[in-house]
Amino acid sequence: MKMMHARKTLLSLVLGGLSLTTAPALLAGSPAMTGLVAEADSAESAFAAPAGMSRLKGTNITIQGMVARSFSSFDVDESKTPVGGGDPDNGQDPMVIPSIYYVRQLDDRWHAGASLTIPSGFGSDYGSEWSGRYETVDFSLVYIAFTPAVAYRWNDKLSFGGAVGFNYTAETSEVKIVQPLGERDGKIVSDLDGIGINITLSMLYQFTERTRAGISWTSDSDADLEGNVRLRNLGPVFDEVAKELGIKNINTEITNTLPQRVMAGVYHEFESGKYFTVDGMFMKFSDFSVSNLELNGNDVNIDTPDIYNDIWAVTAGMGFPANERLTYKIGAMYVSQAVDDEDRGFSIRLDEMWGVGAGVSYKLTEERTVDLNATLINVGEAPVDTANQGATLGRVVGENDDPWAVLAELTYHF
Numbered sequence: 001m002k003m004m005h006a007r008k009t010l011l012s013l014v015l016g017g018l019s020l021t022t023a024p025a026l027l028a029g030s031p032a033m034t035g036l037v038a039e040a041d042s043a044e045s046a047f048a049a050p051a052g053m054s055r056l057k058g059t060n061i062t063i064q065g066m067v068a069r070s071f072s073s074f075d076v077d078e079s080k081t082p083v084g085g086g087d088p089d090n091g092q093d094p095m096v097i098p099s100i101y102y103v104r105q106l107d108d109r110w111h112a113g114a115s116l117t118i119p120s121g122f123g124s125d126y127g128s129e130w131s132g133r134y135e136t137v138d139f140s141l142v143y144i145a146f147t148p149a150v151a152y153r154w155n156d157k158l159s160f161g162g163a164v165g166f167n168y169t170a171e172t173s174e175v176k177i178v179q180p181l182g183e184r185d186g187k188i189v190s191d192l193d194g195i196g197i198n199i200t201l202s203m204l205y206q207f208t209e210r211t212r213a214g215i216s217w218t219s220d221s222d223a224d225l226e227g228n229v230r231l232r233n234l235g236p237v238f239d240e241v242a243k244e245l246g247i248k249n250i251n252t253e254i255t256n257t258l259p260q261r262v263m264a265g266v267y268h269e270f271e272s273g274k275y276f277t278v279d280g281m282f283m284k285f286s287d288f289s290v291s292n293l294e295l296n297g298n299d300v301n302i303d304t305p306d307i308y309n310d311i312w313a314v315t316a317g318m319g320f321p322a323n324e325r326l327t328y329k330i331g332a333m334y335v336s337q338a339v340d341d342e343d344r345g346f347s348i349r350l351d352e353m354w355g356v357g358a359g360v361s362y363k364l365t366e367e368r369t370v371d372l373n374a375t376l377i378n379v380g381e382a383p384v385d386t387a388n389q390g391a392t393l394g395r396v397v398g399e400n401d402d403p404w405a406v407l408a409e410l411t412y413h414f
Contacts, residue, residue: 052214056103080385089127136174140173148163149164167195169194170193186238201217222256255292334353351381354377370411
């Protein structure tokens with residue numbers, strides 16, 4: 001039973017990181033993550049839609065810092081949850097995301113670029129005494145993506161781009177375990193990391209000087225995560241049993257496949273200088289899988305639950321120039337539900353989301369611009385009933401209270 005619980009911990013660990021490892025695809029220097037594909041006016045194109053680099057002149061660099069803060073907390077329904085402990089201490093820690101993007105024009109047709117996106121400091125720390133401690137205590141992830149890119153201008157209207165993403169992921173987690181003989185809770189801690197590779201292909205078509213559209217496809221990515229699962233805080237009897245069974249320290253390897261996605265967008269500028277953007281994204285999230293699990297060199301058969309929905313998202317934004325230097329921006333976004341309410345567990349606790357944002361862009365000089373944006377996101381109630389997933393260590397029922405998050409972003413273009 002302990003080995004089965006370790007396997008469950010591994011699945012939760014990898015699944016829980018998925019929403020983060022896909023998140024950078026939606027980050028942009030505009031409110032509500034608008035203008036992802038066709039706006040193409042900064043070095044950020046090097047990551048999301050590299051064909052957009054063909055519109056840039058000379059050398060362009062963008063430095064971005066974003067802070068995401070969730071105000072949501074998980075509210076345990078104690079009338080349906082037999083495990084004592086109540087609500088978690090803290091549902092979400094702030095996520096700090098520094099990023100840098102670089103684009104250089106090589107000649108009239110070719111551009112080269114690269115991006116380094118580093119979401120860091122993300123974590124969930126629920127505490128060690130809450131009712132769901134046998135599902136999760138804490139989780140953290142560091143994700144670093146280095147993505148070199150090229151773009152080629154076919155003619156005055158059509159451009160193509162491509163990129164290769166080298167994605168490093170490091171994850172840690174902890175859950176409590178029940179010990180025999182009435183001893184205090186033990187715990188399972190996991191520490192895994194690995195590298196995955198994906199490719200991005202994109203195209204941008206400029207209908208007129210004021211109107212353009214683009215599309216960008218990113219392949220799936222297989223990351224071979226390696227590390228250890230360790231049993232800790234064991235009582236004397238169980239400690240000896242764990243040593244004899246060889247499960248106190250488990251060398252672990254697992255393959256995590258992140259699904260492919262496609263994004264498309266339109267940009268149009270009016271004669272007044274006002275403009276709007278519309279972007280859409282589709283991710284074949286139903287193809288998410290975890291496979292090739294090895295524990296201490298032994299292959300273990302695992303099945304990824306068939307519970308995930310394909311995800312689609314849409315964003316829309318507008319810009320309103322006040323003068324030659326200052327532009328006001330607004331935006332809105334919607335992301336569909338990744339997991340149905342009856343299938344949701346603590347591994348991927350995602351619900352449908354919507355958000356609105358506002359920001360300003362100020363041109364310091366012809367070559368230097370500062371953007372400041374803020375986005376308010378409703379992350380959904382995301383109800384969980386672990387009985388639906390066959391929980392064996394006690395049912396946990398609850399949902400988000402105050403399901404809101406704020407993104408604050410400062411970007412410097414030069």
